[in-house]
Amino acid sequence: MKNILVPTDFSAESHHAYAVALQMAKATGGHVTLLHVLESVETYTPNFSTFGGPVNGSELPNSEGGMDQIFMIKLMEATKHRMHALKEEAGQLAAGVPVADAVEMGRIGDGILSAIQRHGIDLVVMGAQGHGAMENFFVGSNTERLIRLAPCPVLTVKHAPRPNFAVRTIVFPSDFTIESAGAAEGLRQVQAAFPQATLHLLHVVTGTGTTTAREHMRAFAERAQLANTQGEMIEASSPAAGIEQYARQAHADLVVIPTHARTGLSGFFQSSIAETVATHIFPPVLTYHLASK
Numbered sequence: 001m002k003n004i005l006v007p008t009d010f011s012a013e014s015h016h017a018y019a020v021a022l023q024m025a026k027a028t029g030g031h032v033t034l035l036h037v038l039e040s041v042e043t044y045t046p047n048f049s050t051f052g053g054p055v056n057g058s059e060l061p062n063s064e065g066g067m068d069q070i071f072m073i074k075l076m077e078a079t080k081h082r083m084h085a086l087k088e089e090a091g092q093l094a095a096g097v098p099v100a101d102a103v104e105m106g107r108i109g110d111g112i113l114s115a116i117q118r119h120g121i122d123l124v125v126m127g128a129q130g131h132g133a134m135e136n137f138f139v140g141s142n143t144e145r146l147i148r149l150a151p152c153p154v155l156t157v158k159h160a161p162r163p164n165f166a167v168r169t170i171v172f173p174s175d176f177t178i179e180s181a182g183a184a185e186g187l188r189q190v191q192a193a194f195p196q197a198t199l200h201l202l203h204v205v206t207g208t209g210t211t212t213a214r215e216h217m218r219a220f221a222e223r224a225q226l227a228n229t230q231g232e233m234i235e236a237s238s239p240a241a242g243i244e245q246y247a248r249q250a251h252a253d254l255v256v257i258p259t260h261a262r263t264g265l266s267g268f269f270q271s272s273i274a275e276t277v278a279t280h281i282f283p284p285v286l287t288y289h290l291a292s293k
Helices: 012-028 067-093 108-119 140-149 178-193 210-224 239-249 271-280
Strands: 003-007 031-038 099-105 123-127 154-157 169-173 198-205 229-235 254-260 285-289
Touching: 003 012, 003 108, 012 031, 012 067, 012 123, 012 154, 031 067, 031 108, 067 099, 099 108, 108 140, 169 178, 169 239, 178 198, 178 210, 178 254, 178 285, 198 210, 198 239, 210 229, 229 239
Parallel strands: 003 031, 003 123, 031 099, 123 154, 169 198, 169 254, 198 229, 254 285
Antiparallel strands: 154 285
């Protein structure tokens, strides 16, 4: 997970994602690509207040039939200016991390997926919410769509990272039934990226079957041959509530959730749980596809 893509709409949330991505790249010897997706001109109105005012103080001239083209040129110039400023900021946030920038044209989701393929991305780090053209993209069904379609893991960031952000405590919630066996390879890759971290295998108890759950957890840990792990159980009214409660209790740096590539979230993580986890739990949430059987 060294080739990292950060979609940005220049919002606070996407900046939080950028800061996390830079710290991860610094820790793993990776590099970051910033991406902004420009939608069609019909999506925008000629108001550059979002981009800090007209570029170089100029105004849009009157031009019959050419206003759309002129507007997009100015928008592109403003976008490149803000991308350059973010690249300059990388020197302060994580000195030495290479940062490139890219601009895609088209629909937001399609632009992100296209950039993943074009740049050979192996990790997407994105803000949980957006503003402007990307408003509400990173919540609800759109989040699940990107998680389902992206060929690489997706890391969702909700809040500003702590100073000197590092991953030392990872929480992996599951029911540890036979379906979870496909998560082992992904977990090994996560551990390889963060070798100093402790992996907390978490089962949320919402009813009976505690003894069986412990047996499933123990069997999963043995089969997966994961290093530096500890099993945990917590009682809660729902899986989402239990995950959030334990993540805070353990001061988790990362929550890891496996998904199905075709149908979205695994049986344990139905969409309502996933959306709650991805948009409310305070640490970053990493999703990746379960291995095919």
